[in-house]
Amino acid sequence: MNEHRYSEDEIAAVYRVIRERRDMRHFAPGPLPAGLIERLIDAAHHAPSVGLMQPWRFIRITDSNLRGRIQTHVDDERRATAAILPSRNDEFLKVKVEGIRDCAALLVAALMHGREPHLFGRRTLPEMDLSSLACAIQNMWLAARAEGVGLGWVSFFDPNVIAQFLNMPVGAKPVAILCLGPVASFYPRPMLEEIGWGKRLPVSEILFENGWPEDAKPTPTAY
Amino acid sequence: MNEHRYSEDEIAAVYRVIRERRDMRHFAPGPLPAGLIERLIDAAHHAPSVGLMQPWRFIRITDSNLRGRIQTHVDDERRATAAILPSRNDEFLKVKVEGIRDCAALLVAALMHGREPHLFGRRTLPEMDLSSLACAIQNMWLAARAEGVGLGWVSFFDPNVIAQFLNMPVGAKPVAILCLGPVASFYPRPMLEEIGWGKRLPVSEILFENGWPEDAKPTPTAY
Numbered sequence: 001m002n003e004h005r006y007s008e009d010e011i012a013a014v015y016r017v018i019r020e021r022r023d024m025r026h027f028a029p030g031p032l033p034a035g036l037i038e039r040l041i042d043a044a045h046h047a048p049s050v051g052l053m054q055p056w057r058f059i060r061i062t063d064s065n066l067r068g069r070i071q072t073h074v075d076d077e078r079r080a081t082a083a084i085l086p087s088r089n090d091e092f093l094k095v096k097v098e099g100i101r102d103c104a105a106l107l108v109a110a111l112m113h114g115r116e117p118h119l120f121g122r123r124t125l126p127e128m129d130l131s132s133l134a135c136a137i138q139n140m141w142l143a144a145r146a147e148g149v150g151l152g153w154v155s156f157f158d159p160n161v162i163a164q165f166l167n168m169p170v171g172a173k174p175v176a177i178l179c180l181g182p183v184a185s186f187y188p189r190p191m192l193e194e195i196g197w198g199k200r201l202p203v204s205e206i207l208f209e210n211g212w213p214e215d216a217k218p219t220p221t222a223y
Numbered sequence: 224m225n226e227h228r229y230s231e232d233e234i235a236a237v238y239r240v241i242r243e244r245r246d247m248r249h250f251a252p253g254p255l256p257a258g259l260i261e262r263l264i265d266a267a268h269h270a271p272s273v274g275l276m277q278p279w280r281f282i283r284i285t286d287s288n289l290r291g292r293i294q295t296h297v298d299d300e301r302r303a304t305a306a307i308l309p310s311r312n313d314e315f316l317k318v319k320v321e322g323i324r325d326c327a328a329l330l331v332a333a334l335m336h337g338r339e340p341h342l343f344g345r346r347t348l349p350e351m352d353l354s355s356l357a358c359a360i361q362n363m364w365l366a367a368r369a370e371g372v373g374l375g376w377v378s379f380f381d382p383n384v385i386a387q388f389l390n391m392p393v394g395a396k397p398v399a400i401l402c403l404g405p406v407a408s409f410y411p412r413p414m415l416e417e418i419g420w421g422k423r424l425p426v427s428e429i430l431f432e433n434g435w436p437e438d439a440k441p442t443p444t445a446y
Contacts, residue, residue: 002256004409005371006236013233014240014369015266018362023271033225041430043238045423047361048246050378052413052421054442059431066433081346097344114441121320121378123304125398128378130350134357135364138270139241142365146237148228155273155344155351167434175348186227190275198275200268207264208282210289211390218337219277 017142024150025191027102027181033147037105037180043143047136050128051120056136059166061106069165070108070157070177071100077156088223095197098154104181108162109137113171130175137176150183198222240365247373248414250325250404256370260328260403266366270359273351274343279359282389284329292388293331293380293400294323300379311446318420321377327404331385332360336394353398360399373406421445 006014041058049055061067078097082089100106115129122128137153144151154177162174192198201219208216229237264281272278284290301320305312323329338352345351360376367374377400385397415421424442431439 002371002405004406006240006369009232010236010239011369013229013236014365015262016233017229017237018266018269018366021269021271039238041426043241045426045429046241046244048244048364048376048413052415052423052445054424054429057429057431057435057439059434061433063433077347081342081344084342084346092343110435112441117444118442119304119307120315120445121304123307123379124300124381125378127350127353127398130353131357131360131376131398134354135361137354138358138361141271141358142237143241146229146234148225153271153354155348156346158347167437169435169439172435175350175354182225183227190271192275200275201277203264203268206268206277206280208280210284210286211282212280212333212392212395214390216280216392218335219341221340222275222343 017146020186021141021145022150022187022190024152024179024183024186025096025099026183027099027104027150027179028184030104030182032104032149032181036147036149040140040143043139044136047132047139049132050122051118053118053129053132055112055115055129056133057110057112057172059108059110061108066165067100067106070162073161074098074100074154074156074177077158081156085223092223095195097156099152099179100154100177103179107178107180108166108174109133109176109178110168110172110174113169115171133175137178144180150181150186152179154179240369243409244364244368245410245413247375247402247406247409248319248322249406250322250327250373250402251407253327253405255327255372255404259370259372263363263366266362267359270355270362272355273345274341276341276352276355278335278338278352279356280333280335280395282331282333284331289388290323290329293385296384297321297323297377297379297400300381304379308446315446318418320379322375322402323377323400326402330401330403331389331397332356332399332401333391333395333397336392338394356398360401367403373404373409375402377402
C-alpha cells in the first residue's frame with residue numbers, strides 16, 4: 001500500500017477535472033465566485049518552474065477601454081490568420097476563437113523581463129521559462145473547471161502590440177490572453193472536435209518505445 | 224448556485240494536488256502501479272492544444288543501455304551548467320537535478336516534426352506548441368501525484384543529442400526527460416526552497432492591474 005496515494009474519490013476528482021477541462025470561447029453573463037481570481041493566481045503560483053525561476057506575471061484587465069483595444073487587436077490578428085490559411089478560410093472565420101468581450105474577467109499572462117541570467121535548467125533549453133508559465137496556466141484551468149468557471153487561452157495577437165498596450169519592459173513577453181467567466185455549458189469535447197474542425201489522434205500515434213518510428217506522422221492540419 | 228461546480232470534496236482534491244505536486248529527483252525502489260503509464264498518457268492527451276494540434280509525443284525508454292547513455296549525457300550537461308554559473312558553482316553541483324538512474328520508468332517528451340503548417344493560433348506565437356506540451360506534462364504530474372507517484376522534469380540536456388539517441392526526424396525536438404517512480408516522501412516544499420537555493424515570490428510581485436508597474440523586478444537569480 002502506497003501511503004502517498006490519495007483516496008479513490010480524490011484520485012477520481014483529479015482525473016475528472018483533467019478530462020472535463022475545456023478551452024472556452026462562449027461565456028454567460030454574471031460575476032465570478034468571490035475570491036476566485038486570487039485562488040487561481042495561487043494555483044498558478046504553485047506550478048513547477050525551472051530553477052525556481054517563477055517567470056510568470058499576470059495582469060488583470062479591469063479598464064474597459066483597454067479590454068476593447070485588446071479585443072479589436074485580437075480580431076485583426078484572427079483575420080490575418082484567416083488570410084494565410086491555404087484552405088477553409090471562410091470556415092475558419094466562423095470559428096469562435098475568443099470570448100474577450102463577453103467574459104467576466106480578463107487576464108494577460110506574460111513572461112517576466114530579465115530572464116537571461118536564469119541559467120538553471122536553461123543553458124540549452126531557454127524556452128523552459130515558457131513551459132513553466134504554461135504549467136501555471138494549466139493549474140488555473142483545472143482549478144477554474146472544478147469551480148465551474150470557464151477559461152479560454154487566446155493566442156491570436158502580436159506580442160509586441162499587447163506588450164505596448166500594457167507598458168511592458170523590454171524582454172517581457174505576453175503569451176496568453178485569458179478569458180474567465182461563467183458559462184452556460186462546457187463543451188462535451190474540445191470545441192474544435194465538436195464543430196468538426198479536427199480530430200483526436202489515437203494513442204498509438206503519440207506513444208513510442210525507445211525511439212521514433214520511421215513511419216510516424218505529424219498531426220495532420222485541418223486546412 | 225452553479226450547476227457546473229464540482230462538490231466541495233472534489234474541489235478540495237483539485238487544489239490539494241496542485242499544492243502538493245513536486246518536481247521529484249529522489250526515487251525509491253519498486254514498480255509503478257499497474258496501468259499508471261497508460262493513465263498518465265491519457266491524462267496528457269486530454270491537455271489543451273493550440274488548434275487541436277496535439278504536438279506531444281512520448282517515448283518510453285525501456286532499453287537500459289539507452290537509459291545509461293541518457294544519464295551520462297545529462298550529467299555532462301549538469302557540469303557544463305555549473306561551469307557557466309557566476310557563483311555557487313560547487314553548491315550547484317551538490318544539488319540533485321535528476322533521478323534518471325533510480326526512477327522506475329523513464330519517458331522522453333518531444334514536440335513532433337512537421338509543425339510549420341499548423342497556423343491556427345500560431346501565426347505570431349509559434350511557440351504555442353511547446354505551451355500545449357507543457358500543459359500535457361502538467362496533467363501527468365498532477366495525476367501521478369494523486370496516485371502517490373513522483374515525477375521529475377529534467378531539462379539538463381542538449382536536444383540535438385537526445386534527438387539523435389532516439390532517432391527523431393528533422394524538426395522533432397525533445398523538451399523533457401521525465402523520471403517517474405515511487406518515492407520515500409514528497410518534498411514538503413519545492414526542493415530548491417527546501418535546500419535554501421531560492422525563495423518563493425510574494426503574490427504582489429506576480430499580479431498586476433492594467434499594466435506593468437514601473438518598479439516591477441524580475442525574479443532574482445540565486446547565483
